Amino acid sequence: xLNAHRKFxxxxxxxxxxxxxxxxxxxxxxxxxxxxxxxxxxxxTHENLTFIVNKLHQHKLVSHCNLEELVKEIVCxxxxxxxxxxxxxxxxxxxxxxxxxxxxxxxxxxVQWGMEERQRSEGGxxxxxxxxxxxxxxxxLGDLVxxxxxxxxxxxxxxxxxSQQFAFTRALKAGLSDNECKIHIDFSENYACKWSSEIQxxxxxGVTPTGHLAYRCAIHGPxxxxxLFLYARQKGPAAIWEHLRQVLTYIKQEHPxxxxxxxxxxxxxxxxxxxxxxxxxSTELHKWGFTQGTWNFFEASHGKGAPDGVxxxxxxxxxxxxxxxxxxxxxxxxxxxxxxxxxxxxxxxVDEDDIEQAVHAMPQNIPAVPSTMRLHQVVTLERGxxxxxDVSCMCVATKRLQCQCPxxxxxxxxxxxxxPIQDNTVDWTSSEVIGKWCxxxxxDDLYPGTVxxxxxxxxxxxxxxxxxxxxxxxxx
Numbered sequence: 001x002l003n004a005h006r007k008f009x010x011x012x013x014x015x016x017x018x019x020x021x022x023x024x025x026x027x028x029x030x031x032x033x034x035x036x037x038x039x040x041x042x043x044x045t046h047e048n049l050t051f052i053v054n055k056l057h058q059h060k061l062v063s064h065c066n067l068e069e070l071v072k073e074i075v076c077x078x079x080x081x082x083x084x085x086x087x088x089x090x091x092x093x094x095x096x097x098x099x100x101x102x103x104x105x106x107x108x109x110x111v112q113w114g115m116e117e118r119q120r121s122e123g124g125x126x127x128x129x130x131x132x133x134x135x136x137x138x139x140x141l142g143d144l145v146x147x148x149x150x151x152x153x154x155x156x157x158x159x160x161x162x163s164q165q166f167a168f169t170r171a172l173k174a175g176l177s178d179n180e181c182k183i184h185i186d187f188s189e190n191y192a193c194k195w196s197s198e199i200q201x202x203x204x205x206g207v208t209p210t211g212h213l214a215y216r217c218a219i220h221g222p223x224x225x226x227x228l229f230l231y232a233r234q235k236g237p238a239a240i241w242e243h244l245r246q247v248l249t250y251i252k253q254e255h256p257x258x259x260x261x262x263x264x265x266x267x268x269x270x271x272x273x274x275x276x277x278x279x280x281x282s283t284e285l286h287k288w289g290f291t292q293g294t295w296n297f298f299e300a301s302h303g304k305g306a307p308d309g310v311x312x313x314x315x316x317x318x319x320x321x322x323x324x325x326x327x328x329x330x331x332x333x334x335x336x337x338x339x340x341x342x343x344x345x346x347x348x349x350v351d352e353d354d355i356e357q358a359v360h361a362m363p364q365n366i367p368a369v370p371s372t373m374r375l376h377q378v379v380t381l382e383r384g385x386x387x388x389x390d391v392s393c394m395c396v397a398t399k400r401l402q403c404q405c406p407x408x409x410x411x412x413x414x415x416x417x418x419x420p421i422q423d424n425t426v427d428w429t430s431s432e433v434i435g436k437w438c439x440x441x442x443x444d445d446l447y448p449g450t451v452x453x454x455x456x457x458x459x460x461x462x463x464x465x466x467x468x469x470x471x472x473x474x475x476x
Contacts, residue, residue, distance in 0.1 A: 043301035045158050048112050052148050055110040059141065061098045070096065071156055081391065084160035086153055095149045104142025112137050161299040164391040165376060168296065171397035172262055179257050184264040186307040187235055191315055191334065196325040234355055237276035241284055242358040246348045248288045261285065263295040266303030273297055273375065275366045279413050282380040292401050296392045297376045310345060317343060369411055384414035
């Protein structure tokens with residue numbers, strides 16, 4: 001408002017208007033910002049690269065700060081997978097050209113989101129934990145330019161995955177037929193249970209009850225526009241498919257013509273993007289009489305959709321019931337309260353004992369699907385069989401699930417389950433893997449190295465190369 005007032009006085013010097021009166025006469029839609037207006041679901045890859053490009057723009061090394069447009073300057077075609085994945089022989093080694101000369105030794109400061117270790121005392125012992133913070137970094141301008149080029153390689157793939165998955169989702173939804181159904185699923189945040197009135201000890205000295213994690217689905221089809229809200233304490237593959245059991249039963253009863261299911265979700269490796277979910281997807285779906293299915297993963301940090309709105313609507317509904325003297329102390333009471341309130345959202349309740357039984361019945365020796373971390377689509381056409389792809393193929397949106405487009409890889413759990421494989425799954429999203437040794441396969445060669453950084457989809461590794469003295473030396 002202060003800047004607007006100064007601009008107003010500069011444009012209309014003949015008008016004498018005080019700042020207080022200027023604020024009083026502001027339009028009704030101009031309001032003070034609140035905490036609710038903050039962006040709290042931003043993408044770490046986008047944000048960190050934006051901080052870097054802003055600093056480069058400040059030094060006049062780039063002409064603008066639009067990341068998507070800057071990428072187009074170093075690739076042949078931003079819509080071509082080979083170029084954006086660094087597989088094009090023409091542009092895969094192209095560095096971004098700086099727009100002006102610079103002194104590499106110049107020291108600059110910029111901010112980055114990252115992990116930081118903290119310590120706290122628990123039971124007289126010091127415990128180390130890690131949190132995400134925005135840190136001020138210092139480096140030379142030459143190192144910053146090098147980091148910019150390194151991060152741009154990762155961003156090209158990231159940006160292509162985003163646009164491809166969104167384009168596929170739009171095409172899939174627009175072309176659904178009578179025998180198809182699209183299911184968008186996600187886990188919500190905890191709902192903090194509340195009493196309609198509380199004593200002081202309940203707020204400060206007692207234990208606040210917390211509702212189970214909400215598992216919600218958004219189903220879209222030609223005759224099916226229903227939202228489901230289910231409760232879960234666990235979020236593993238067995239729990240996911242115990243919830244989906246009720247969803248599949250509902251679809252079979254209400255829409256018997258549906259034979260093909262298309263799942264949409266984000267890709268956390270502890271829930272959907274892992275061997276356990278792939279195994280159940282390729283087996284359970286056919287047990288229920290569905291002939292084909294696809295599971296499509298949005299790019300990390302870019303998977304918001306209808307389920308997020310469903311969860312928010314039900315939480316607001318529950319808070320409204322609490323304000324009308326309804327006690328909501330656990331998941332069961334929340335379910336009953338929402339049913340009595342005649343919610344237009346279809347509600348199911350999943351018993352915790354059923355989830356525990358499903359978890360215990362889950363096979364332990366499941367073969368790993370190759371290149372799981374980079375997959376964005378898996379297709380099942382027969383029991384135990386999968387077709388895996390880096391990005392969702394548009395052929396699926398046009399009803400050609402059996403396409404043989406380049407990049408498709410077949411995998412069968414039935415052929416691989418004869419030789420049990422010990423479950424040595426590594427949680428690459430955990431900060432505990434940073435600094436650990438690993439082996440990277442590039443082409444037909446193997447390179448030992450240490451893990452430098454991780455996120456939901458990528459792992460940065462410092463590898464080793466052969467030196468002139470036949471010794472192994474570090475190289476970024």
